[in-house]
Amino acid sequence: MTTIKDVAKIAGVSVGTVSNVLNDLETVTEKNKVKVMETIKALGYKPNKIAASLSKKKTMNIGLIIPDVSSPFYSDLIKGVTENLDVHGYNVFLCSSGNDIKKESKILKDLVSMWIDGIIIIPVYSDKRDVNEIKEIDTPMVLVNREIDGITKDIVIFDNFGGAYEATDFLIKNNHKKIVILNGPKYSRPFEDRLLGWKASMEEHDLYKKNLVFYGDFSVESGYEMMLKSLNNLKKIDAVFASSDLIALGALNALEENNIKVPDDISIIGFGDIYLSKFLKPSLTTIRRPFYNIGKTAVLMLLEKIEGKSDEKECRKFVIKGKLEIRNSVKRKKINKDE
Template sequence: MRRRARTTLVDVARLAGVSAVTVSKVLNGKGHISQETQEKVQRAAALLGYVANTAARRLRGGATRILGMVVPELVSPYFAELARAAADAAGRCGYDLGLFTTSRDPQRERERIQSLLGGMADGLLLVVPVGAGEFLSTLEQSQVPIVLINYFGGATHLPVVRGENYEGTVALLHHLLALGHRRIGFIGGAEHSGQAKERYRAYREVMRAAGLWDETLVQPGDFTRRKGLEGARALLGLPSPPTAIFAGSDLMAFGVMEAAQERGLQVPADLSIAGFDDSPLAGLIPPGLTTVAHPIADIAEASVRLLLEAIEGNPVRDQLLEFPSRLVVRGSTAPPKTPLP
C-alpha cells in the first residue's frame, strides 16, 4: 500500500517533453516560451494535478503566498474576528493566511515565531505581549517582513497597527461618571496584554482625577468569562460594593452579568455593567452591553496592506497606525439607584 510520490516539476516536464525549468517558467509566467509549448505544459500539469511544493519554493527564496499570523488564542471573539478579517484581506490579494496560537510558554513561543520566520511564510502578523522587547529587536533583523498588531510595548522599529484603548476607556468611564456612579469596579485583562495595561491605566487615571480611586475595587482578570464571574463575585461581596463594574473585555462582562444574576441584582437598575470589544453578542444579550468598539476590519486591513507592501519591496520602519475606538452605549448602563450624596 505504498503511497504515490507527489508529482514534481520533473514529472510534468517529462510528460510535456520539455525541461523542468521550462515548466517552471510557464507556470510562473516568466521568460519567453512559445504559445504552443505553454499549452503543452499547462495540459501536462493539469493532467497530473501538479501543485508546486511550498517547502522547495520557499527554500529557494521564492514566495509561498502565505502570510503567517500569531495570536494568543482564538476563543475570544476579538481574535477570531481579527483573524477572519486578516484572512479576508489577505485572500483579496491572493495570499493565504496561516494562523498559529501562542502557547503559554514564552520561550517556546519565541522558537515558534523564529521557526515560522523564513520557514514558510512570506511575512508575519504578530499579536505579541508587551514583555517581548529584546525579542523584537531580534525580529527586526529578520529577512521576513513583520507587522505588529496591538503592540503597546517599548521601542521597536517594526511597523505597528493598533486600536486605541486609552481614550475609549476614558470615554466609557466618563459615561459612567455622568450617570452618577461613584464606586466603579474594574476587572483587568490578561497579564501581559498591552491593551489590558492601557485600559487599566485609563481607569486609574480617571478615577484618581475624580478623587474616586479605591484599590479594593480592582480585580485581576484574563479576558475570560470565568474570571469576570469570579472578579464580580469578589467585588459584589465587598462591604461597600460598586454600583457599576467595568470589565476589561466583553466576555468578562458576560461573567459579571452572571454574577449579578446569582445575587439577584437587576441590570442596569441595581448594577451597571460595561465591557470592551463590542463582540457580536454584546448587542444581543439583554439588556445589551455598553462597551467600546475597535474597528477590527480596518486594523486587519491596514496590517495586511503594510505587510504586503513590505513583501513587495517597500519596507516600512517606525510606522504607527492607531485606529480610534468608539463608545457604544446600550442598555446595561443606567444611573445608580442610590441618589448622589
C-alpha cells in the first residue's frame, strides 16, 4: 500500500506539499503540482479517507435511517436524500431500523461512533422510546415524516391533515355527500391526521357521521375487508376516501366483485400515489406525497446545521404539502353554466 509518504519521497517533496496538491491548495507551484500528480499516477497511489477523516474530524458521511428500506413508499425519499447529498460531496449510510426501537438505538450509536457528520431519520414509533437518547445526540440531525412528542429537532413532515382535507373537499365539491373513510390503524399519527382532515372537511359541510369511519391496517387486504363491511353497514355510499392507495386498491377489488362501477356508482379517492395507481382501472385519483422533495428539504436543513448556518439551538419545522392527482376514479360534477 503506497502512502502519501511514498509519494513525497519519490516526487522529492514534503508530505505537506503532496497533501496540498491532493486538496487543491493554491499555494503549490505548477512545477511541483505536475511532479506530484505524475508520481501519484505512477505509483497508483489512492488517498485514504479514513486517515483524512481522523485528522480533519470530518467524514463527509451522512446516516439515513429508514424503517424499511424495501418499502416502495420510501424509495423516492432515499433518492431525494442521496442525490442531493451527492451534489455536496457527501456519502450516505443507509440503515434500516426494521421499525424496531432497539435496532434504531443501536444504529444511532454506531453512526455516532463512526463520526458521521449528520443524521436524517424517519424515527420508529414506539411507546418504549427513550426520548433522552435522541436528545443527547449532538450530531446534526433532521427528523423526517414522523413527529415524536418531546423531541425538539429540525423536522420535515408531510401535511397529512391538509392532504386529507383537500381530497375530501374535492369529493364534496363534486357533489358527493355520503363519504366513507377507510382508514389505517388507530393511534398511528399520520392516519389520525388524515382522519382529522377528512373530518374537518365533512363537518364544515355538516356531513360528518361517526358511522362513516372504518379502521384497518394499510394493506390491500384490509382495504378489501373495510369496503365490504361499509357496503354491508351502509346504504347508498357516494364516495370512499381511502387513507392509502393500497387500501384504495383493495376497495376497488371489493367494489368490482360486487359489480359496483367506479366512478359511476361510487367514487373513490386514494392517498399516497404509489407507482401503479395511475395504471389501475380506473386510474386512481389520489393525493401525491412529494417524497423526493421531502428528502431534498431534509438535506438542505441538515447541511445548514452542519455548516453552522442555522442557529445551533433553533429548531425548525417544515410542512410539505401534497398534490391532488386528478384521474378517473372520481365522478365529476356536471358543469353548470349558470354557476
